[in-house]
Amino acid sequence: MLAVQLGELLDGAPEGVGAALDVIAGFDEALARGLGRLGEDGSLQALAGALAGSPLGPVAAEAAEKIxxxxxxxxxxxxxxxxRSAxxxxxHDAxxxxxxxxxxxxxxxxxxxxAGEPAAANLLSGCRSWLGELAIAGWRGVDHDLVSASDPVVEALLAEPRLRRLAVLLDGFAAELRASSPVATMERLPVRRWADLWARALLLARGAGSTVPAGTVSGRLLILGAEVHEHATAVQVRVHGILEGGDGPRLVRAGVAAAKVDTITGPAVWNLLGDHPALLAALAEHRGLDVQDMPVAGGGDLxxxxxxxxxxxxxxxxATARVRLAEASxxxxxxxERHPVRIAEPVLLEGYTVKDGKLELDGHSIELDLDRLPPSGPLTPQLVAASTSCIGLVRWDDRWRVQPLAVQATVRKKPVxxxxxxxxxxxxxxxxxxxxxxxGDVVAVLRERAGRLLRK
Amino acid sequence: MEKAPWERSSAVRVVPPVQPRKLAKVPFVELADGRLRGVVSSGSDMARVYVSSFEAGSHDFGCSTNNNRPCGGLSGYPCKHLHALADEAVKQYGLDRVARYLRVEVGEDGDLVGAMGGSRAKAPAAAVFSRFLRHLSYLEVPGTAEPLPEMDWFPAFGAVR
Known part of the structure; x- marks a missing residue:
């Protein structure tokens, strides 16, 4: 990514983004107070108004009025x-x-x-009714009992592989609410985040998002880097790479995930992903991967x-980033999935300096997302600060940022x-x-306990 | 009204991180439902565990086996299982977080249990034990290679190193 490209990216917010975010913020505040006690609040109508020119407009307007x-x-x-998602x-599109x-x-x-077949209608309706109770109570009305009501729902979802997306989302969400309960005592709330999670969960609980692989691909996969996602009971490693072969180089992603518990964290999470030895070897040893007839989803995810x-x-x-990234589609x-949180575009940045957590390149400066350096890998804020080259993901979360996936740095006059x-x-x-x-081996200890105590 | 960036962000940390620790003695600890509660492995019988808890505010404590038999070591003072629970909770969550949750003023010696003056009380064991079993059951959930796009909301946040 060149300085001029960085300059173009950061040149003010795209038109309409500010106004759209204000409408969303109004709805999110209403959700924090609870949709069961809206009073004179007009923010639902405002959201519906923003959709007036779209097919969702009439439906949203009626819903806002009835709620x-x-x-x-x-x-x-x-x-x-x-x-809200629309x-x-x-x-996101802008x-x-x-x-x-x-x-x-x-x-x-x-x-x-x-589209995939909708799975287990009764499970989905159980989810929706819990999400409905949340919305009525509002975040400020969430207490331990309301959170605990999600336990059987999540448990049932986890047993249904086709609903893993929803299970993982709901479980992470419920764990946050549990840790924050009673929410009424919290000084400030992550209003946008919780509304995001609520809205996506509700859409997934309508059976949205169930798709079948669009086809298969073959060729050489050159890895750019990996990011790690984690909440108490799930970990996902997502690999970003460039697939060569067929229609020219294209960016692809591949995610592998495992269930876990909160006390399995840091480098130990890799032990849970042992079913993918070729992928782990390619990551650890910096190798390419030859893939044959690998299923690919519509969004380019292998x-x-x-x-x-x-x-x-x-x-x-x-080398992959220098030679191949610019031409990859x-x-x-x-x-x-169109939500700004999904934006994670691989870029290469070189010849910059780092100052106060910001990457500076020929007069342009972009924030580095140093919170996203996973404890399961070697990147540290210090290493990033000493770096001059970086493979990163450009992300947006109320502002543009770069999440480092790999760096080249000079530490004590030696290249690292x-x-x-x-x-x-x-x-x-x-x-x-x-x-x-x-x-010690926490996974082994818990497996021993599980073997002895879990009812078979 | 101007909002702090945290409130206008999608991928922010809400739950403070937990620290890794040895799990053999106390495989499960949580701060939930107004209690520090957890499961402590018996030192003598591999198949037995104790469910121990301290209540926030009152600091009343309880300890029993998973079959609801009272712990033999429990008197007017916390037993060794309760001490082990408190020690491991401090390792996992940090002293500050545990003390804040239980509403305890811990002195300079850092002695959490010593700073609590509660008395022995009956505590619900079955609910905690079933939370523990549920916790363990995650290890039996198979992995997946289906994309989980919602994990974009849950980045692995860096530990302070």
Missing amino acids: AIGGLGDERLTAMAAG VFGAV LLARLDGALGRERIAWEDGP VWDDGRANAGEPADPF APAVPPL EAHNGDWAQGPTDPKVVKAEARS
Whole structure:
């Protein structure tokens, strides 16, 4: 990413984004207080008004009116969740267009694929009714009992593989509410975040988002880097790379995930992903992967099947980024996923300086997302501060930021390189190995306890 | 009205991080439903566990086996299981967070249990034990390679190193 591209990205917010976010903020405040006690609040009507020119407009307007007089049915709440998601979808589109424009990145257009079969209607309706209770109570009305009501719902969802997305989302959300209960005592609330999670969960609980793989791909996958996602009971490693072969180089992503508990954290999370040895080897050893007939979802996400991949020749991610990234095309974004939180575009930044957590390049400056350096990898804020080259993801969360995936730095006059996936086969830093040894093999201990105590 | 960026952000940390610790003695700890509560493995019988808890505010404590038999070591003072629970909770959550949750003024010696003056009381064991079993059941949930786009809201936040 060149200085001029950075300048173009940061040149003011795209038109309409500010107004759209204000409408969303109004709705989010109403949700914090509870839709069961709206009073004179007109923010639902304002949200519906913003959608007036869209197919959702009449539905949202009717829902806003009915909810205001106490008609808090499932359908109406879903209409408001869909309305909020549509406005955020428009914000996403404007932001991503700005980013693609700045990068000169070509994005493939979305094509509707076959929808998956909706799974387990009774489970979904159980979810919706819990989400409805949340909306009526508002965040400020959430207490331990209301959160605990989600336990059987989440448990049932986890047993249904087709609903894993919803299960993982709801579980992470409920854990936050549990840790924050009683929410009324909290000084400030993550209003946008919780409304995001609520709205997406409600849409997934309508059966949205169930798709079947759009096809398969074959070729050489060159890894750019990995990011790690984690909440108390789930971890996902998402690999960003460039797939060569077929229609020219294209950006792809592949996520592998495992269930876990809160006390399994840091480098130990890699131990849970042992079903994907080729992927972990490629990450740890900086190798390319030869993939054959790998299923791919509509949004360009590979549905990783380790048996269809072989770790191949060494492939330096920085070389890949320097030589291949500029010409790679980007996949379409699935309609339901259009939310700014999804924006995570790989870029290469070089020849910059870092000052006060900001990356400065020829007079332009962008914030580094140093909170997103995972404890399961070797990147530290200090290393990033000492770096001069970085493979990162451009993200937007109320402002543009760069999340580092890998850096090249100079430490004590020596060149150092670190990647988020370097410890995929175990930590390579002796200090970290020692710290890990102190807490022992937590996975093995819990498995022993489970073997002895769980009713079979 | 101007909002702090935290309130206008989507991917922010809400739950403070927990620290890794040895799990053999106290496999499960949580701050929930107004209690510090958890499960302590029996030192003598591999198949037995104790459910121990301190109540926030009153600081009353209880300890029993998962079959609801009272702990033999419990008198007017917390037993060794309760001490182990408190020690491990401090490792996992940090002293500040545990003390704040239980509403305890801990002295300079950092002695959490010593700073609590509650008395022995009956505490619900079945609910805690079932939370523990549910906790363990996560290890039996198979992994997935289906994309989980919602995890974009849950980045792995860096530990302070």
